[in-house]
Amino acid sequence: MRGSEAATQALYDEAPEAGAPVSEQTDGTADSGHEVLAVVFQIRGDKLSVLLWQRARRPYEEHWVLPGGRLGAVEGLDVSIRRQLAQKVDVRDLTHLEQLETRGDPGRHPQGRILATAYLGLVPADIDPVVPEDTSWHAASELPDMGFDHAAIVHSGRKRLRAKLSYTNVGFALAPPEFTVSELSRYYRAALGHDVAATNLRRVLLRRGQIEETGGFVPSGRSGGRPAALFRFRARRLEITDAFAVLRPPAGA
């Protein structure tokens, strides 16, 4: 629970009043007027869930928004979102983080134009980060009333994740270090939103060299059944495993 009290208050720093200069300080800690947000997904109980924070202030009071905040003047975008997720919502266990999109519509923020760069972050299914009180997980398929353009950003993230599950090994970022194929198929089902047959998933991911057996087994439960073999992802960094689905280079190249 470290830091969650202070974290809550600072979670979503307000913009300066409309019309005020974006940046008044000139020292190295001046903020840049640029926002960094994160769509953090985790599979929780058969649902793809996203971490949201409930605003206590206008505008969009009581609405839910993405975690994040102002970019510091001397930090990189990815460094910033990592810092803010760690400091403000106590999320330190991202297995994957990638840039999603930058939004800059003049109308996206009622207090004047604020640019926001959104990231897509993934947390594996086996951990349960302690998050502040006003922060919680919501099923991506049943989003609550959200502020600003954040709902649209969540949809972008969902789309990106779905696409990458098809041609990369992102699965590693959703799954725990070791898992059975049927567990894995549950993660894929939740993230993709449609059924994924365990029997074929195993073969696809094995053929692509994404997963391998650990040698371990999970004993069967009370209802019987054959013990399930444990697998792990061979790489725990993003790799494109099916680069040229079509129009691939000729064999001799």
Added chain:
Amino acid sequence: MRGSEAATQALYDEAPEAGAPVSEQTDGTADSGHEVLAVVFQIRGDKLSVLLWQRARRPYEEHWVLPGGRLGAVEGLDVSIRRQLAQKVDVRDLTHLEQLETRGDPGRHPQGRILATAYLGLVPADIDPVVPEDTSWHAASELPDMGFDHAAIVHSGRKRLRAKLSYTNVGFALAPPEFTVSELSRYYRAALGHDVAATNLRRVLLRRGQIEETGGFVPSGRSGGRPAALFRFRARRLEITDAFAVLRPPAGA
């Protein structure tokens, strides 16, 4: 040639001196301290080429950089890059434009941290935009000395284009309104960097419903040969034509 003189001077507005406040104005026209850039590709003579502008001032004097400039305070990102390409390099005929990435490394700009959002723009092969004197097309495979992190951004754009040629209909944005299959295969070859057999390209794109015959023909040249049928892309907006290369939803869904 309209506006190309003035355009040149304004092409790449300098950042304020390092250490000065990012924004000093508070009226609606204050700039935001945010840069917008574009990787504009066109197939020119069997080469994928990118539009670059040669800097006349330090830093990176004489180096080549991407066209773009400061984001106005009340314009959207995409609106801004369209405006700047039109005003500054006289490029108005983009057949496709999409956001690429945002870079914000503190060290990317010697005069202090400046965020830049890059777009990927495509110009069809049949037009030849009149560009200012210090602006010219360069083969993406033989980039000149480039300033800032712009070479890396070009590579991101190239990568994005290559990937999208495989599973979308982006080809429409590279090709003229009508074309023969062998012309089209040249565009694909240039963009992908490897050989693309016209005979199979035709079948792939026909099966996917991307292209259709116009009914017209191109007479054969002096050296003979059968006249080539003319084709067009059925859609001239980006569509994903091969969504689930794998892990596609079950038939009954």
Added chain:
DNA sequence: GCAAAAGTGTTCGGGCTACACCCATGA
């Protein structure tokens, strides 16, 4: 007729799906 360029037919292989069948365990 011959070369050149476009277009078609056909075969092959790979990858994914579906589904039947076999295996290992608990009660």
Added chain:
DNA sequence: TCATGGGTGTAGCCCGAACACTTTTGC
């Protein structure tokens, strides 16, 4: 021994690559 869940074998389909062959033109 039966139900349960895991795992394997196999057949079918679709897609794209390769390549031989046919068609239509200019000279």
